[in-house]
């Protein structure tokens with residue numbers, strides 16, 4: 331017991347240092363677009379092709395706070411018009427990033443995740459320390475989808491599911507599990523500001539690269555989204571469990587990603603200055619084709635989880651909500 335007590339303080343300090351260098355990021359780029367490729371093989375959704383857009387009316391059960399800046403928007407049509415389940419899911423899979431969770435006081439620990447948005451979209455683990463409400467938020471939206479379905483409101487059933495899937499997908503992003511390899515954190519422990527910028531550089535350049543593959547419809551990436559198999563649904567204990575599991579396996583790729591990023595992007599990524607390769611006209615991938623290929627493969631390992639966990643969440647919802 332005394333040994334455990336002795337460990338708590340140093341672990342907590344490392345935790346603070348670790349988490350305080352996390353940028354409040356939005357995780358994968360283009361949730362909705364990437365999800366549209368996952369949904370191509372979810373044929374059961376096609377029968378939901380005539381859903382009436384209804385006005386939000388869940389104040390009685392949707393009791394967790396929204397950001398004061400958040401406004402509900404209807405992007406695919408007006409209230410009373412028709413839409414489809416696939417359209418709702420792909421339109422609103424990005425909605426939790428639209429100012430829904432900013433400027434809130436949720437937890438004293440939210441400072442360690444870059445604020446309330448980071449707190450609700452992430453789930454960091456170090457030893458037994460866990461920070462972030464990502465998995466719980468996925469469960470929260472899933473439970474509301476169930477209520478909407480019981481009320482006979484298919485529009486909000488799928489819109490709440492879109493919000494839930496966003497959180498599950500966020501948790502498959504490696505840099506949302508840990509911001510940098512532990513060895514790097516220790517080596518920079520007295521230069522936290524520097525570490526913060528370097529960790530952000532790795533995180534944002536990875537997302538930029540990933541976003542470009544999807545936006546440029548790289549066939550290898552699209553087939554990963556198309557073909558990834560779901561997890562065994564019998565093992566899924568709850569949506570919270572699914573989110574926690576996603577975070578626990580995704581962060582394992584951070585060390586290998588970090589190494590390749592150093593090789594591919596060169597010293598600029600490790601300078602204590604913000605740098606994005608897409609904004610640097612002097613940067614080019616020329617002559618680095620083999621590194622690009624390795625990077626591609628490494629991110630794809632994590633991005634497969636995006637598809638696997640999205641699919642698992644939807645199929646779990648189909649069974650447990652009765653869709």
Ligand SMILES: [Zn+2]
Pocket residue numbers: 355356357426427451496500
């Ligand atoms: Zn997010």
